[in-house]
Amino acid sequence: MICCLATVLLKCILYQRGRAAFAVVVTLALAGCLPARAQDTRLTIVKIADGIYVHFGNVALTTPGNAGDIANLGIVVGHDAVAVIDTGGSVAVGKALLAAVRGVTALPLRYVINTHEHPDHVFGNAALAGPGVTFVGHHNLPASLRAHGPFYLHSFRPALGDAAIGQVRLIPPALLVDGSKELDLGGRKLLLTAWPPAHSDCDLTVLDEQAHFLFAGDLVFLDHVPVIDGSLNGWLSLLPRLAALPADRVLPGHGQRIAPWPQALDDERRYLLSIQADARRMIAAGTPLAEAVPFIGRSERGRWQLFDDYNPRNATAAFSELEWE
Amino acid sequence: MQTINSPAAWFSRLSPGRRRFLLAFTGGILATSGGKAAPADADPWPALAGQIFPGKTLQDGSALLAIDAPYRAEDAAVVPVTLRTILPADDHRQVRSITLVIDANPSPLAAVFTLAPGSGIDRIATRVRVDDYTNIHAVAELSDGTLWAAARFVKASGGCSAPALKPVAGDIPIGTLRFRLFPAGEDGRREAQVMVRHPNYSGMQMDQISRLYIPADFVQTLTVRQGDDLLLTIAGGISISENPSFRFSFRPNGGKSFRVEGADSTGKRFSGTFPVDSAA
Ligand SMILES: [Zn+2]
Numbered sequence: 001m002i003c004c005l006a007t008v009l010l011k012c013i014l015y016q017r018g019r020a021a022f023a024v025v026v027t028l029a030l031a032g033c034l035p036a037r038a039q040d041t042r043l044t045i046v047k048i049a050d051g052i053y054v055h056f057g058n059v060a061l062t063t064p065g066n067a068g069d070i071a072n073l074g075i076v077v078g079h080d081a082v083a084v085i086d087t088g089g090s091v092a093v094g095k096a097l098l099a100a101v102r103g104v105t106a107l108p109l110r111y112v113i114n115t116h117e118h119p120d121h122v123f124g125n126a127a128l129a130g131p132g133v134t135f136v137g138h139h140n141l142p143a144s145l146r147a148h149g150p151f152y153l154h155s156f157r158p159a160l161g162d163a164a165i166g167q168v169r170l171i172p173p174a175l176l177v178d179g180s181k182e183l184d185l186g187g188r189k190l191l192l193t194a195w196p197p198a199h200s201d202c203d204l205t206v207l208d209e210q211a212h213f214l215f216a217g218d219l220v221f222l223d224h225v226p227v228i229d230g231s232l233n234g235w236l237s238l239l240p241r242l243a244a245l246p247a248d249r250v251l252p253g254h255g256q257r258i259a260p261w262p263q264a265l266d267d268e269r270r271y272l273l274s275i276q277a278d279a280r281r282m283i284a285a286g287t288p289l290a291e292a293v294p295f296i297g298r299s300e301r302g303r304w305q306l307f308d309d310y311n312p313r314n315a316t317a318a319f320s321e322l323e324w325e
Numbered sequence: 326m327q328t329i330n331s332p333a334a335w336f337s338r339l340s341p342g343r344r345r346f347l348l349a350f351t352g353g354i355l356a357t358s359g360g361k362a363a364p365a366d367a368d369p370w371p372a373l374a375g376q377i378f379p380g381k382t383l384q385d386g387s388a389l390l391a392i393d394a395p396y397r398a399e400d401a402a403v404v405p406v407t408l409r410t411i412l413p414a415d416d417h418r419q420v421r422s423i424t425l426v427i428d429a430n431p432s433p434l435a436a437v438f439t440l441a442p443g444s445g446i447d448r449i450a451t452r453v454r455v456d457d458y459t460n461i462h463a464v465a466e467l468s469d470g471t472l473w474a475a476a477r478f479v480k481a482s483g484g485c486s487a488p489a490l491k492p493v494a495g496d497i498p499i500g501t502l503r504f505r506l507f508p509a510g511e512d513g514r515r516e517a518q519v520m521v522r523h524p525n526y527s528g529m530q531m532d533q534i535s536r537l538y539i540p541a542d543f544v545q546t547l548t549v550r551q552g553d554d555l556l557l558t559i560a561g562g563i564s565i566s567e568n569p570s571f572r573f574s575f576r577p578n579g580g581k582s583f584r585v586e587g588a589d590s591t592g593k594r595f596s597g598t599f600p601v602d603s604a605a
Binding site for chain 2: 286288289290294312313315316317323324
């Protein structure tokens with residue numbers, strides 16, 4: 001518990017130093033480490049602008065200790081209602097997110113927006129379900145959850161523990177986005193855009209049009225190595241279109257900072273291009289997959305956290321995709 | 326005990342009930358299943374070996390057969406496996422076939438590679454799905470009829486139900502073949518790679534639109550000829566990864582082209598002829 005509090009305080013200092021102009025830590029009422037006393041726990045959130053709050057997940061793999069609190073989450077408060085963007089990697093995180101919402105407003109929660117299907121973004125959904133709440137996602141998301149959900153529940157059981165997995169309910173969106181859609185929270189509009197396969201095959205971004213603030217989901221990684229589970233070439237071809245979104249700042253899906261837009265894409269673009277170039281070179285040279293993987297993206301090692309956890313998988317995915325070019 | 330010596334036969338042996346059980350297992354909804362399931366720590370290999378090679382003795386082949394595979398697979402749906410045979414120079418027997426078994430997979434018999442006499446094949450690399458922590462076994466049959474087994478342990482899970490590659494616009498038609506030749510090694514052998522564009526549906530992936538499990542549809546046979554000579558025959562099953570890839574060494578016979586013919590489990594046929602010069 002002491003370690004948790006220390007971490008929170010440290011984060012708080014960092015944000016105040018780095019972003020004194022707008023970063024105000026509004027909630028420090030962390031009663032204990034997740035998930036032990038989740039009901040009492042509010043997620044630490046940071047106020048980014050009027051009515052916009054974010055939570056920075058740990059840059060880490062899911063463990064029972066962090067309860068899947070590894071993805072960044074958002075809260076947007078309008079005059080009439082509230083939307084949350086992603087729900088965290090367990091019901092405990094989802095409950096703590098709801099508690100954080102209740103800490104800043106009494107307005108009803110109207111929309112739960114899932115940026116894509118990955119467990120660290122949707123496993124908290126059950127905590128936010130209720131009367132008047134509409135789940136929103138990419139038009140591919142319901143099918144993706146049906147297709148991959150059982151696999152995620154199975155494969156995350158060791159990482160989360162039986163009790164936490166037992167609470168998870170896979171709740172597909174009722175409101176689907178194909179192309180783009182606007183949500184109105186009363187005096188505040190959110191522009192949702194559904195994208196072709198890139199990070200996953202159901203990536204959705206959320207743009208606060210008034211604050212020019214972008215919730216990018218996992219289409220943007222900062223500091224945490226990008227993860228390719230859709231299409232490398234698709235992702236790279238999407239970057240110019242993403243960059244054209246009229247935003248000033250972005251919350252990445254992973255990485256504990258807000259960054260200017262579209263410069264926030266620079267590191268990720270460099271990483272993806274390096275993976276693409278290395279894989280193409282290895283394929284052209286006739287290097288077999290198993291021998292090529294350690295060399296793909298190698299120059300990026302040291303620039304990213306969790307590199308060794310994800311880069312070999314990215315390299316495998318890139319090789320498999322690009323050898324058919 | 327029933328003999329099951331082809332990957333396709335193994336797949337068709339899976340009863341709907343067994344498939345449902347496997348699906349449930351894959352989904353983490355582990356139901357107790359009529360007492361037939363062995364304890365998790367029981368070694369399935371003795372029973373598997375008995376079914377695949379009934380009445381035969383398997384000798385320790387660790388000196389003449391090597392399996393290269395990562396101890397911990399990065400992507401359970403694409404686990405690179407390389408089989409290498411090493412017969413002493415004064416041993417005049419040849420390797421007749423190599424059988425690849427992934428013990429813990431729903432359909433354990435992954436592939437049978439039949440090597441034509443004189444082909445010079447001493448190395449075959451492919452990519453497999455691995456559904457759990459498992460031993461991978463390779464069994465080489467030599468020209469004197471003896472069988473030699475080697476094993477390697479791999480940590481991976483979820484490969485058989487792992488999502489298929491995402492559909493991308495302008496995708497390449499199913500059954501498209503690619504063939505590549507690689508430069509000669511010191512011993513005069515060359516390497517070739519046959520790639521088949523094919524989802525190799527395991528029957529455990531769900532269609533994203535229809536919400537139904539996709540029926541198994543996998544590359545069942547492939548033959549590779551060098552000129553007029555048969556080089557390699559592959560019988561494959563659902564444990565081979567999507568877009569199957571087989572890379573193997575061989576001894577060039579001067580043939581001017583390679584001919585690849587294949588069929589999948591739905592009867593769809595595909596073939597291609599690849600001149601030696603344009604094959605790379
Ligand atoms: Zn993700």
